[in-house]
Amino acid sequence: xxxxxxxxxxxxxxxxxxxxxxxxxxxxxxxxxxxxxxxxxxxxxxxxxxxxxxxxxxxxxxxxxxxxxxxxxxxxxxxxxxxxxxxxxxxxxxxxxxxxxxxxxxxxxxxxxxxxxxxxxxxxxxxxxxxxxxxxxxxxxxxxxxxxxxxxxxxxxxxxxxxxxxxxxxxxxxxxxxxxxxxxxxxxxxxxxxxxxxxxxxxxxxxxxxxxxxxxxxxxxxxxxxxxxxxxxxxxxxxxxxxxxxxxxxxxxxxxxxxxxxxxxxxxxxxxxxxxxxxxxxxxxxxxxxxxxxx
Numbered sequence: 674x675x676x677x678x679x680x681x682x683x684x685x686x687x688x689x690x691x692x693x694x695x696x697x698x699x700x701x702x703x704x705x706x707x708x709x710x711x712x713x714x715x716x717x718x719x720x721x722x723x724x725x726x727x728x729x730x731x732x733x734x735x736x737x738x739x740x741x742x743x744x745x746x747x748x749x750x751x752x753x754x755x756x757x758x759x760x761x762x763x764x765x766x767x768x769x770x771x772x773x774x775x776x777x778x779x780x781x782x783x784x785x786x787x788x789x790x791x792x793x794x795x796x797x798x799x800x801x802x803x804x805x806x807x808x809x810x811x812x813x814x815x816x817x818x819x820x821x822x823x824x825x826x827x828x829x830x831x832x833x834x835x836x837x838x839x840x841x842x843x844x845x846x847x848x849x850x851x852x853x854x855x856x857x858x859x860x861x862x863x864x865x866x867x868x869x870x871x872x873x874x875x876x877x878x879x880x881x882x883x884x885x886x887x888x889x890x891x892x893x894x895x896x897x898x899x900x901x902x903x904x905x906x907x908x909x910x911x912x913x914x915x916x917x918x919x920x921x922x923x924x925x926x927x928x929x930x931x932x933x934x935x936x937x938x939x940x941x942x943x944x945x946x947x948x949x950x951x952x953x954x955x956x957x958x959x960x961x962x963x964x965x966x967x968x
Contacts, residue, residue: 678704685709723949727886731956734967735885735922738959741966742923758814763787764926766806769910771929773903775799798836805832806907813915819879820915822868825895825908833904840902844868849902854936856943858899867898884920885959888913889952897943923966925959 680687688707746754767775767782776799777785781792786807791800809828816824830842846861859867871894879887896909914924927935938954941947 677707724882727883727956731960732883732886734960735883737968738963738966739884739922741968742963743921745966759787761924761926762807762810765910765914765924766803766810768926768929769907770799770803770806772927772932772935773906775803777803801835802832805835809911810914813911814918816915820875820912822872825912828911829901829904829908832907837903840904843902844900845902847902849899851899854940856897856940858897864898864900868900871895871898879916884917884922885956886952887920888916888922888925889955890948891916892955893939893942893948893951896939923963925955925962927958931958 677688687709749757763783763786764779766786767777767779770777770782776795777792781795782803784790785792785800785803809831812831813828818824826842826844833841844861844864848860849858851858874894875891878890882890892909892913895912896905899905901908910927917924934954938951942949942951
């Protein structure tokens with residue numbers, strides 16, 4: 674988090690912005706001098722300092738990943754690319770549903786989606802939501818327009834129309850709690866304004882900030898609004914990968930094995946209103962996944 678620090682020298686007070694970060698096991702500080710009075714645009718200056726830091730520490734590496742990923746992609750035959758996308762859809766569908774409690778294993782998910790073999794002794798809801806999620810994933814890949822609330826409502830309806838008919842494609846009109854979390858989602862009366870503000874923010878920033886940063890913020894902001902009774906995480910992760918795919922960046926799977934640290938980063942960002950906690954968590958996960966593309 675970027676914080677305001679003040680120093681008193683010879684009886685005079687001076688203000689600085691300061692952000693601490695860890696690199697190669699050591700803690701560093703980045704400072705920006707503000708003057709002897711706090712400027713009115715302090716929040717914008719905080720954001721600017723953070724973006725400077727992200728550019729040096731993360732975005733240059735993400736750009737290299739993107740460039741090398743697309744160079745490799747050009748060399749791959751279309752049949753292999755198609756298979757790679759299918760494999761990703763299976764892994765992504767398995768992980769995003771498993772995080773939310775699906776009982777299907779990765780192998781069962783693959784057999785279901787590749788060969789149409791329904792696993793025995795598994796809830797039919799898990800099977801249906803797995804099939805529907807892959808269908809929506811492919812729809813997301815080919816979606817040419819920019820995302821709107823109507824798009825997300827449609828995706829939500831498609832995934833849950835056979836398993837949660839009363840909730841599918843609808844903004845909740847009742848309060849909810851998140852099991853195991855201290856974060857309290859907004860009340861129903863707040864949702865319309867929050868969603869309007871969110872899509873205004875997205876429209877304003879979608880072409881201004883780095884795609885991986887945008888993907889992280891889209892996920893965090895939408896899931897924090899929590900507009901659905903169920904399925905907020907799944908829609909947020911689809912939206913996140915839409916952002917990456919549309920901007921020709923490799924997409925990301927949040928593995929079930931990362932579930933605890935993932936939820937912890939989300940909760941800490943939500944409770945402290947410090948978006949950098951979750952964005953940095955996702956940056957590290959993204960870099961770990963695609964470090965093979967760094968020369």
